[in-house]
Amino acid sequence: xxxxxxxxxxxxxxxxxxxxxxxxxxxxxxxxxxxxxxxxxxxxxxxxxxxxxxxxxxxxxxxxxxxxxxxxxxxxxxxxxxxxxxxxxxxxxxxxxxxxxxxxxxxxxxxxxxxxxxxxxxxxxxxxxxxxxxxxxxxxxxxxxxxxxxxxxxxxxxxxxxxxxxxxxxxxxxxxxxxxxxxxxxxxxxxxxxxxxxxxxxxxxxxxxxxxxxxxxxxxxxxxxxxxxxxxxxxxxxxxxxxxxxxxxxxxxxxxxxxxxxxxxxxxxxxxxxxxxxxxxxxxxxxxxxxxxxxxxxxxxxxxxxxxxxxxxxxxxxxxxxxxxxxxxxxxxxxxxxxxxxxxxxxxxxxxxxxxxxxxxxxxxxxxx
Numbered sequence: 001x002x003x004x005x006x007x008x009x010x011x012x013x014x015x016x017x018x019x020x021x022x023x024x025x026x027x028x029x030x031x032x033x034x035x036x037x038x039x040x041x042x043x044x045x046x047x048x049x050x051x052x053x054x055x056x057x058x059x060x061x062x063x064x065x066x067x068x069x070x071x072x073x074x075x076x077x078x079x080x081x082x083x084x085x086x087x088x089x090x091x092x093x094x095x096x097x098x099x100x101x102x103x104x105x106x107x108x109x110x111x112x113x114x115x116x117x118x119x120x121x122x123x124x125x126x127x128x129x130x131x132x133x134x135x136x137x138x139x140x141x142x143x144x145x146x147x148x149x150x151x152x153x154x155x156x157x158x159x160x161x162x163x164x165x166x167x168x169x170x171x172x173x174x175x176x177x178x179x180x181x182x183x184x185x186x187x188x189x190x191x192x193x194x195x196x197x198x199x200x201x202x203x204x205x206x207x208x209x210x211x212x213x214x215x216x217x218x219x220x221x222x223x224x225x226x227x228x229x230x231x232x233x234x235x236x237x238x239x240x241x242x243x244x245x246x247x248x249x250x251x252x253x254x255x256x257x258x259x260x261x262x263x264x265x266x267x268x269x270x271x272x273x274x275x276x277x278x279x280x281x282x283x284x285x286x287x288x289x290x291x292x293x294x295x296x297x298x299x300x301x302x303x304x305x306x307x308x309x310x311x312x313x314x315x316x317x318x319x320x321x322x323x324x325x326x327x328x329x330x331x332x333x334x335x336x337x338x339x340x341x342x343x344x345x346x347x348x349x350x351x352x353x354x355x356x357x358x359x360x361x362x363x364x365x366x367x368x369x
Contacts, residue, residue, distance in 0.1 A: 018043060019040035019041060019042060019043060020040065020041045020042070020043060020044075020050070020150070020152070021038070021040060022038070022039050022040060022041045022144070022148055022149060022150055022151075023036070023037070023038050023039075023148060023149050023366065023368050024036075024037055024039070024078045024144065024145075024147045024148025024149065024366070025037060025078065025147045025148075025339060025342060025366075026039075026075075026076035026077055026078045026144075026147075027066035027067075027073075027075065027076065027077045027079070028075050028076050029075055030067055030068040030073065031067075032063070032066040032067040032346060033343060034066065034079075034147070034342050034343055034346070036368070037076055037078060038368075039076075039078070039144055039148075041144075041150060041151065041152045042139070042141070042152050043152075044089045044090070044091050044152055045091050045152075045154075046091040046092050046093040046094075047091050047093050047094060047154050047155055047156075048090075048091045048094070048152050048153060048154055048155065049087050049089070049090050049091070049094060049097050049103065049152070049153060049155050049158055050087070050088050050089040050090075050150060050151070050152045051083070051085035051086065051087055051088065051103055051105065051150060051151050051152075051153070051158075052085050052086050052088045052149070052150055052363070053083055053084075053085040053146055053148060053149060053150055053151060053362045053363065054084055054085045054086065054167055054361075054362060054363045055083075055084050055085075055167050055168045055171045055336075055359050055360065055361060055362060055363070056080040056082055056083050056084075056145070056146035056147060056171060056359070056360045056362055057080075057082030057171040057172040057174070057175065057176070057332075057334075057357055057358065057359045057360075058079075058080075058082075058342070058345055058346070058349060058357070058358040058359070058360065059081065059082060059172075059175050059176065059203070060202075060203065060265045060288075060349065061081070061107075061175070061288070062079035062080060062081075062133070062145075062346075063346055063349055063350060064288070064290065065077055065079060065133065065134050066079055066346070069290045070290065072134070073134060074134055074136075074142055077133065077134050077145075078133060078144035078145050078146075078147050078148055079133050079134075079145050079146075079147050080132070080133055080145035080146030080147040080148070080360075081105070081106055081107045081108075081131065081132040081133055081145055081146060081174070081175055082106065082146065082171045082172050082173075082174045082175045082176070082359075083104060083105040083106070083132070083145075083146035083151060083171065083174065084102065084103070084104050084105075084161060084167045084168075084170055084171045084174070085102075085103060085105075085150075085151070085363075086100060086101065086102060086103070087099050087100060087101045087103055088150070090155075091155075094155045095155070096155050096158070096160070097155060097158065097160075101160065102160070102161040102163070102167065103158045103159065103160065103161060104158065104159045104160075104161050104170065104171070104173075104174045104318075104322065105132060105146070105151060105153050105157065105158050105159075105174065106132070106157075106159075106174035106175055106178060106312065106318055107124070107131060107132060107174070107175050107312045108123060108124060108129050108130060108131055108132060108157060108312070109130055109131070109132045109135070109137070109143060109153050109154065109157045110128075110129070110130030110135075110137060110138060110154065110157065111123040111126035111128055111129045111130065112126055112127075112128040115127070115128070120314075121314045121315065121316040121317075122313075122314040123157075123314045123315055124182075124311055124312045124313055124314050125311075125314075130143060131143060132145050132146070132151075133145030133146070146362070147339070147342065147360065147362070148362070148366070149362065149363075149366055156315060157315060159174075159315070159318050159319045159322055160319065160322070161322060162322065162323065162325075162326030164326055164329070165322075165325060165326050165329075165331060166331060168334055168336050168359050168361070169331035169332050169333075169334050169359075170322070170325070170331060170332075171332075171334075171359050172203060172207070172332035172334065172357040172359065173207065173321065173322060173325055173330075173331070173332060174318070174322075175312060176203045176204045176207050176332060176357065177207050177211075177321050177322075177325060177330075177332070178312050178313040178317055178318045178321045179204055179286050179310065179311070179312050179313070180204050180205075180207055180208040180211060180261055180263065180286060180310075181211055181313065181317065181320075181321040181324070182310060182312065182313030182314070182317040182321070183261065183284040183286060183308070183309075183310030184196075184208070184211060184212070184215075184259075184261060184284075185317065186310075187259065187282050187284055187308060187310075188259070188282070189212075189217075189258070189259035189261060189282065189284065190211075190212075190215045190217070191215070191217070191258075192215060192216030192217065193216065193217070193218070194217050194218070194258040194259065195217070195218045195220065195256060195257045195258050195259075196208075196212045196217045196218065196219050196220070196257065196258065196259055196260070196261065197219075197220050197221075197222050197242070197257045197259070197260035197261070197273075197276055198212065198219060198220070198221050198222065198238075198260075198261055198263065199222045199223075199244075199260060199261070199262040199263060199264055199273060200222075200223065200262070200263040200264040200265075200287065201221050201223055201228045201231070201232055201236075201356070202263060202264075202265075202352065202354075202356055203263075203332070203354075203356050203357040204263035204286060204287070205221070205263040205264075205356075206236055206332070206333055206356045207330070207332055208261050208263060209221060209232065209236045209237065209238050210236065210237070210328075210330045211324075211330065213236075213237045213238075214324070214328040214330060218239050218240075219237075219238045219239050219240075220238065220239060220240045220241065220242050220253075220257065221233075221236075221238045221240075221241050221242070222242045222244050222260070222273065222276075223241070223242075223243065223244065224243070224244050224245050224268075225243065225245065226241070226243055228241075229241040231355075242276075244272065244273070250272055250275075250276070253276050254275050254276060255275070255276070255277070255278050255279070255303075256276060256278065257276045257277050257278060257281060258277075258278055258281055258282075259277070259281055259282045259283070259284070260273060260274075260276060260277060260281070260282075260283040260284070261283075261284045261286060262283060262284065262285050262286065262287060263286055263287050264287045264289070265287040265288055265289055266287075266289055267289045267290075267291040267293065268289070268293075269294065270283070270285075270293050270294070270295060270299075270307075271294070271295070271296050271299045274299040274300065274305055274307070275299065277303065277305050278303070279303040279304055279305075280303065280304045280305065280306070281303070281305055281306070282305070282306045282307075282308065283305070283306070283307050283308075284308050284309065284310050285307070285308070285309045285310070286309070286310045286311075295307070332356065332357045332359075333355060333356045333357065334356070334357050334358070334359045335354060335355065335357070335358055335359070336359050336360075336361050337358055337359070337360055337361070338360070338361060338364075338365035339360055339361075339362065339365045339366045339367075340365065342360060345358045345360075
């Protein structure tokens with residue numbers, strides 16, 4: 001009787017480890033056109049949580065990836081790394097979450113766990129970081145992102161969502177939010193009373209304005225035209241607006257800013273922006289243009305200015321950012337769309353025609369029919 005019972009238990013365990021059926025939208029080639037796609041997720045492991053995806057933001061990185069702008073697309077690509085959902089299953093070793101919790105998953109779902117960056121909680125700097133979409137997991141499987149109905153992730157790479165934050169407006173914070181929060185924190189662009197310049201008022205920039213004001217900073221939005229001036233000041237709370245294409249305005253603002261965070265993903269001149277900094281000021285690049293930027297060294301040498309970059313944040317920073325957003329009621333400005341609108345959303349995103357982040361209502365609009 002005992003051997004039969006053991007055999008039954010082993011068969012049951014094997015069944016439980018079978019891959020889970022999943023469904024989403026994927027791009028099959030560099031046209032970037034997304035269409036329905038059936039695939040598998042791994043079974044919930046001992047340290048995993050499985051989420052039913054409710055919302056997923058659309059990041060400019062998704063657009064770059066599906067169109068293979070960076071030459072690293074592994075088709076089919078299921079994009080999406082600004083994921084919020086509810087926990088529907090947990091592994092036996094999971095401590096942080098329980099079924100029913102509201103959880104977020106951002107840009108990464110894995111790292112080596114043993115390098116210096118990982119030990120210092122900067123998993124985003126790990127050379128073996130595994131991206132949520134278009135990556136290769138520890139078991140060799142391609143990672144598929146949040147343009148899908150469910151996802152399985154190690155609990156370390158998920159964060160709690162505060163109860164007071166609306167999920168659709170929180171989703172973009174999992175990438176856009178931490179992408180500006182983390183470098184602002186680590187490069188000292190979060191000190192009350194300091195003057196912060198925010199280049200670009202898009203998905204990242206508008207959140208940087210909100211964080212800057214929550215820190216008690218003076219915030220100036222820097223843009224190529226006046227089109228968003230009223231929005232920046234009256235709606236988002238910026239203190240001033242600087243038109244970078246106006247030589248007189250740029251000259252008057254020379255040497256006035258303690259720090260600048262540049263969120264623009266298109267090619268643009270950065271030398272004029274560097275001269276806006278005070279001596280020893282810092283400019284942080286978080287946008288990722290697909291063409292190299294030009295950097296005359298004199299811009300840095302004069303005044304001892306610094307130029308650095310930032311790429312999302314570690315898991316500690318991500319949870320800290322979400323908690324800070326909850327405390328200060330910071331959310332993204334979003335346009336919620338259905339999954340069947342996603343290709344149109346990508347076209348509009350490429351044109352900058354969004355205020356300020358598209359978010360897909362996955363739970364209510366993703367259908368297998």
